[in-house]
Amino acid sequence: MRFGVKTRPEHVTWQQMRDLWSVADEIPLFESAWNWDHFYPLTGDLDGPNLEAWTSLAALAQATRRIRIGVQVTGMIYRHPAVLANMAATVDIISEGRLDLGLGAGWNQLECDAYGIALPPLKERFDRFDEGVQIVIGLLSQEHTDFAGKYHTLTRARCEPKPVQRPHPPIVIGGRGPKRTLPAAAKWAQHWNAIAHSPEEWSSLKQVLLDHCTSVGRDPAEIDCSVNVVVPPDGDLGPAVELAAAYGDAGADIAIMGLPNGAPPSLLERLATSLEAIR
Numbered sequence: 001m002r003f004g005v006k007t008r009p010e011h012v013t014w015q016q017m018r019d020l021w022s023v024a025d026e027i028p029l030f031e032s033a034w035n036w037d038h039f040y041p042l043t044g045d046l047d048g049p050n051l052e053a054w055t056s057l058a059a060l061a062q063a064t065r066r067i068r069i070g071v072q073v074t075g076m077i078y079r080h081p082a083v084l085a086n087m088a089a090t091v092d093i094i095s096e097g098r099l100d101l102g103l104g105a106g107w108n109q110l111e112c113d114a115y116g117i118a119l120p121p122l123k124e125r126f127d128r129f130d131e132g133v134q135i136v137i138g139l140l141s142q143e144h145t146d147f148a149g150k151y152h153t154l155t156r157a158r159c160e161p162k163p164v165q166r167p168h169p170p171i172v173i174g175g176r177g178p179k180r181t182l183p184a185a186a187k188w189a190q191h192w193n194a195i196a197h198s199p200e201e202w203s204s205l206k207q208v209l210l211d212h213c214t215s216v217g218r219d220p221a222e223i224d225c226s227v228n229v230v231v232p233p234d235g236d237l238g239p240a241v242e243l244a245a246a247y248g249d250a251g252a253d254i255a256i257m258g259l260p261n262g263a264p265p266s267l268l269e270r271l272a273t274s275l276e277a278i279r
Contacts, residue, residue, distance in 0.1 A: 001248040003275050004032035004256040005268070006072060006228065009051035010041035011261055017051065018063050023265035025064040029272040029279075032100060033064070034072040034256060039111050043261070046110070054087050061095035068098045072193060072228075072256070073174035075106030077117060077125065081132035082157060085139035089163045097164035100191060102172040103136070105129040105181070126180040127151065133171070133188050140168035170224075178208045186212035191224040191254075199243075199250035202227050206251055226254035231267075233260035237274045245278040 005024050007017055017035075024030045037053040040046055053071045061069055069091075074084065092099040105125045106112075112119040120128065131149040138145035139159035147154040163169055170190035175181035182205070185192040192209055196202035206225055213220045227247045231240045244255040257271060 001244070001252065001279055002031050002254045003029055003244075003272075004034060004068075004226070004254060005030050005271075006034040006036075006256050006258045007263075008043075008258070008261050009035050009053070009056060010038075011044055011048050012051070014051060014056070014059075016262060017056065018060065020259070020263065020265050020268070021060050021067070022063050023268050025067045027268055027272045029276060030067060030268070032068040032070065032254075032256070033060070034070050034102070035060075037071050037074045037078065037102075037104075038108060039115070040108075054091065058091050058094055061091055061098065064095075064098075066098075068100055069095055070100035070172060071102045073102035073104035073172060075104055075108070076129045076132045077106035077112070077119060081135040081152065082139060082154065082159070084132070085136045085159050088136065088169060089140055089159055089161065092163035092165055092169050093161060095164075097169075099163070099165070099169040100172050101136070101169045102174055102193070103129075103133055104174045122180075126177075126184075129180075130184060133173075133184060137168055137171065137188065141166070176205055178205075182209045183212045183216075185209055185223065186216050186218050189223055191226065193226045193228070193256070195228045199246040202247060202252065203250040224253045225251065226256055227252045228256050228258050230258045231260055231263075231271065233263075235267075237271055241271075241274045241278060244275065248278065 021033050024033050035053050041048045041050045088101050128151050131152050135147055144156045145154050172191040173185040173189040174193040176194045210220050229240050229244045
């Protein structure tokens with residue numbers, strides 16, 4: 001089993017997040033580090049601070065040298081997919097080929113209402129998401145991209161310079177929806193991530209993904225499957241480590257350990273030592 005860490009960019013300073021990622025970069029056990037794509041905090045005081053995902057990710061690419069980096073996951077509703085493709089190519093170049101490109105349909109009504117961003121009904125949202133994923137992949141991998149969809153049109157569109165990783169950085173699709181998200185992951189993703197209530201629930205979601213892979217003729221071995229595990233703020237790592245092991249038994253390739261808000265960098269060494277025992 002492999003491991004990543006996730007930091008919440010809410011209620012923290014840039015220096016705190018940078019220092020945590022810098023330490024994770026020095027610990028070989030952790031293969032990836034992730035933030036999230038929100039503009040308001042999701043916990044605590046919703047009027048508090050929250051660092052923007054992609055601008056901080058570009059800076060974190062410079063603050064690290066080894067660890068893979070990503071946004072878990074980018075809300076497609078927030079940025080035109082052609083703009084997002086250019087952002088992703090630039091961050092992959094800055095990181096020298098360490099970007100994992102997390103994509104999701106988006107869901108946060110509070111942020112959308114506050115900023116005047118349209119949050120369409122679910123069907124339209126996922127129709128737009130499907131178009132967006134295809135546009136991003138096309139721009140990152142082709143010299144010119146033509147696309148004529150219901151919501152987006154591209155005409156000999158370019159994205160230069162191209163990312164370091166070819167044909168494009170791994171696409172990470174996050175979510176649990178059996179009718180739209182998991183079919184999209186089966187078609188386009190190199191990595192699927194889900195938050196689940198139990199290893200049994202996660203395993204059942206993975207089986208749905210495998211069924212969709214069969215339907216579209218995709219080899220499931222081409223898709224890494226990961227799960228998020230929350231590390232509690234009380235400093236007791238035992239339950240989180242045990243849960244990560246149970247997800248590994250359920251078929252997870254990667255456990256992404258969600259660190260407590262404002263966690264000190266020293267937590268990472270203890271966490272790595274504990275996780276090493278279940279690899």
